Amino acid sequence: MKTVVGVAVVADNRVLAAYRPDPDGGWEFPGGKVEPGETDEQAAVRELREELDLEIKVGASLGPAVNISPEYQLHVYLATVVSGDPVLREHSELRWFAAPELDEAGWLVPDRPFVRELRGRL
Template identity: 50%
Template structure:
């Protein structure tokens, strides 16, 4: 299984542009990665966002649905709140963008991320002030 995070901060959603593999490079996704043995999906999400972006996050709710990836893998997406750190593209990405709700269509999302992004848009915290600790 692969987990990805719909990371929200200050009413914006984090998008990450793939730098590898070549067939995905230049397209955008919700950041995340594969579960390791013995991990729960929320634990994997926290670890992957720390490794890929250098941030600490708090997992929220699971977005309904699963989307097929490579053979044997499905994508599950969770909302996540940024707790600390400034995201940087450390692995597999060459650019990050914070997108307001009206900007979600401004990037070329990977096909499997599109339904998850649409679901994340329904959970947009933009109407409420962000509470960062």
């Protein structure tokens, strides 16, 4: 099974989310597919550099991976910003959420278990 990494970028007790405007859209942790030969952490750094122009330091996992299709699973990691400000490139909106604002209903279904875990850590 192939892995998709999501990254919960945390700064000042808030987490960065990206909005996917598809018909089944919603908030998600930014990230993308792990390429052959990459670790999850390397993919997370590359994806956030490409998508948001952010340099990050990847930290702990937010729990076990969640299957998102027959071929892919989502694994989400905590991260902190090393440098840069997020640039909107691939999503329709970016937003920083504080813990009380993390309502699972607005998130894509595969991200919701990680939202619950993250809310308890912020």
